[in-house]
Amino acid sequence: MKKLGKIYLILVLLFLYVPIFVLIVFSFNETKSRSVFSGFTLDWYKRLFHNRIIISSLVNTIIIAVLASVISTVLGTLASIGIYHMKKVPKAIVMNITNMPIINPEIVTGVSLMLLFVFFSARMNLEFGFTTLLIAHITFDVPYVILNVMPKFAQMNPHIFEAAQDLGCSPVKAFRKVILPEIMPGVISGFLMSFTYSLDDFVISYFTSGSTSQTLPITIYSMTRRKVSPEINALSTLIFIAVVIILIVKNAVETRTARKNNSGGGE
Secondary structure: OHHHHHHHHHHHHHHHHHHHHHHHHHOOEOOOOOOOOOOEOOHHHHHHHOOHHHHHHHHHHHHHHHHHHHHHHHHHHHHHHHHHOOOHHHHHHHHHHHHHHHHOOHHHHHHHHHHHHHHHHHHHOOOOOHHHHHHHHHHHHHHHHHHHHHHHHHHOOOOHHHHHHHOOOOHHHHHHHHHHHHHHHHHHHHHHHHHHHHHHOOHHHHHHOEOOEOOHHHHHHHHHHHOOOHHHHHHHHHHHHHHHHHHHHHHHHHHHHHHHHHHHHHO
16 A cells, blocks of 8 residues: 555656656757757747846736735734634634635636726726736735734744733733744745745736736746747746745745754753
C-alpha cells in the first residue's frame, strides 16, 4: 500500500509539474517551435524586457498587488481583532460571511463588482481602471488575511492582553508589544497569500479593469488570443520562479517561528 501511495504521489506531481518544466525548457528554445528544441538562447528574455506592453502591465500588477496586500493586511488584522472579541454566535455568523468571497466562484464576484462599479460610475464619475482594480483586489484579499490571522488569536492566551495592561502597558503599547508579535506569523502569511492571489488573479481583474490599466494575466490572455509567442514562456517562467521564492520565504518564516516557540516552550 505504501508503494502504491508513493507511485500515486509521483504521478500526481508529474501531471502537475511536467508541463511547467516543459514551458521553462522551451523558454530557452532558439526557435519559435513548441515541439522541437533547436538550441539554447536568452533572446526571448531580452525581447520580453523590451516589450513595453508587458513591462507596463507587470509594473501595474506589482503596484496593485503590493498596495492591495498592504491595505488588506491592515484591514484583515483589525477585522480579526474585532471578530475575536465577539460572542460565539455573532462570531460564527461574521466568519461565514467573511468566508463567502473565498467559496464564491470568481466569476460571480467579478460580475458583481463590475455592476457595482457601473452603478457608481454613473453617479460619481468613477472610471474603470487602477482604482476599480485596487478595490476589487482588496475585496478578495481581506478574507484570506482573516483566515490566516484568526487561528493565531485562537492559539494565544486570552488573558495576555489584560496581563500586559496590569503590568503598566497602555492598550496601544500592549497590542504592539504583546499581541502583534504573537499574531505576526499569521499576518505575514496573510500578506504573502494576498500578494500571491493578486498577482495570479484573472477573472475578477478582467471584469473590473479598464483600457488604461490592465494586469499581467489580462495582457497574457490578450497575447495568446492572437499568437503564442515564446516571450510568454519566458514571462511564465519568471512568474513561476517569483511564486516559488515567495512560498520558500513563507515556509522559512513559519519554520523559524515554530522553532522559536518550541525552544521557548522547552525553557
